[in-house]
Amino acid sequence: AQIALAEKVHELGVYRLPKRLDEEVARLHLAHLGVKxxxxxxxxxxxxGxxxxxxxxxxxYRY
Incomplete structure (x- = not known):
């Protein structure tokens, strides 16, 4: 996610991660938590759907 965000120049501000990146980061954390x-x-x-x-x-959708 950090690499994807760093590839593009953004104005100073708060941005939401696209769901695709958010879920990718979540998947990477699962192994660390011992979850399959x-x-x-x-x-x-x-x-x-x-x-x-x-x-x-x-x-x-917001958490």
């Missing part, structure tokens, strides 16, 4: 994430099957992804590879939440 299973990959969605095609039918599961279709049922909830998301791509198999994510992101799994819409851009407007």
């Amino acid at each position: 994430l299973t990959v969605l099957r095609e039918d599961q992804a279709k049922y909830i 998301v791509p198999v590879e994510g992101p799994y939440k819409p851009e407007h």
Whole structure:
């Protein structure tokens, strides 16, 4: 995420990470926590209306 943000010049301010990057960072933390994430099957992804590879939440979703 830091590399992706550093590749582009931004004006001083507060920015939200795109969901794709946010979920990528979260996946990288899972191994450190001892958590194994299973990959969605095609039918599961279709049922909830998301791509198999994510992101799994819409851009407007906030934690």
